[in-house]
Amino acid sequence: MMRERPLSPHLDIYKFAYTMATSIAHRASGIVLAFGFNLLVWWLMAAAAGPSAYERVQGVVGSWLGQLALAGWLLAFAYHLFNGLRHLNWDMGRGLERAEARRSALWVVIATVVLTAWIGYVAFFGGETA
Amino acid sequence: MSLQSPLTRVRGRGSAKSGVSHWWVQRVTAVTLVPLTLWFVVKLLGLPSLNIGDVREWVAEGWTPVLLIMLLGAMAWHSALGVQVVLEDYIRLKSLKVAALFTSTIFHVLVAIAGSYAVLRIALTTPITAG
Numbered sequence: 001m002m003r004e005r006p007l008s009p010h011l012d013i014y015k016f017a018y019t020m021a022t023s024i025a026h027r028a029s030g031i032v033l034a035f036g037f038n039l040l041v042w043w044l045m046a047a048a049a050g051p052s053a054y055e056r057v058q059g060v061v062g063s064w065l066g067q068l069a070l071a072g073w074l075l076a077f078a079y080h081l082f083n084g085l086r087h088l089n090w091d092m093g094r095g096l097e098r099a100e101a102r103r104s105a106l107w108v109v110i111a112t113v114v115l116t117a118w119i120g121y122v123a124f125f126g127g128e129t130a
Numbered sequence: 131m132s133l134q135s136p137l138t139r140v141r142g143r144g145s146a147k148s149g150v151s152h153w154w155v156q157r158v159t160a161v162t163l164v165p166l167t168l169w170f171v172v173k174l175l176g177l178p179s180l181n182i183g184d185v186r187e188w189v190a191e192g193w194t195p196v197l198l199i200m201l202l203g204a205m206a207w208h209s210a211l212g213v214q215v216v217l218e219d220y221i222r223l224k225s226l227k228v229a230a231l232f233t234s235t236i237f238h239v240l241v242a243i244a245g246s247y248a249v250l251r252i253a254l255t256t257p258i259t260a261g
Binding site for chain 1: 157161164167171180182189198202205212216242245248249251252
């Protein structure tokens with residue numbers, strides 16, 4: 001029916017740059033957060049329902065699998081937050097030069113590690129020291 | 131005046147006139163979520179414990195339920211828009227794509243309502259403690 005339409009340059013054509021990885025990681029972390037959103041609401045629903053429902057959620061979250069999921073969710077949150085700020089900055093027309101984009105990608109990774117580590121530290125040890 | 135030819139319009143090529151709104155709402159919810167999510171995490175970490183009593187007391191106090199419902203709404207909306215784009219990009223089969231978009235939209239609305247209901251229920255049934 002339609003003629004072959006011209007094709008934009010796509011993944012197979014570009015040489016890999018690590019800014020590509022930060023780009024796809026934004027989507028990946030967003031998907032993780034979309035799943036995490038359901039868990040947040042599940043937790044609130046349990047808190048609204050009462051102690052027995054809440055204990056069930058605590059049991060799941062407290063298991064090693066739950067802790068792993070929570071850590072992954074935290075990492076995704078920190079990354080999506082900082083890379084999202086990077087996107088908002090781009091939306092204002094700033095930081096779009098290649099060197100700037102590479103530098104900001106590095107800052108996003110550093111900030112993500114720091115925030116994740118800090119929240120993880122406070123969550124695990126904060127109760128005892130504070 | 132349109133720059134599209136009539137033939138192009140009939141074939142459904144070109145703007146559906148809703149792209150700007152999608153883009154804009156994604157940004158507005160993003161900007162809203164930055165302070166709200168940070169507030170949520172900081173508040174949660176500052177609770178004496180995550181036992182049901184402490185959590186409910188916090189959820190019910192002052193502006194917390196208002197901000198929590200706003201957080202849930204912005205999060206659901208932002209998530210729905212983001213998931214929509216991902217589904218549109220990666221599912222090639224048209225029927226499956228439409229089904230997935232349909233399901234995602236309804237599910238996001240459902241979860242947002244559930245979360246808001248939970249917050250309200252906690253806020254309206256937790257007795258106010260002195261101090």
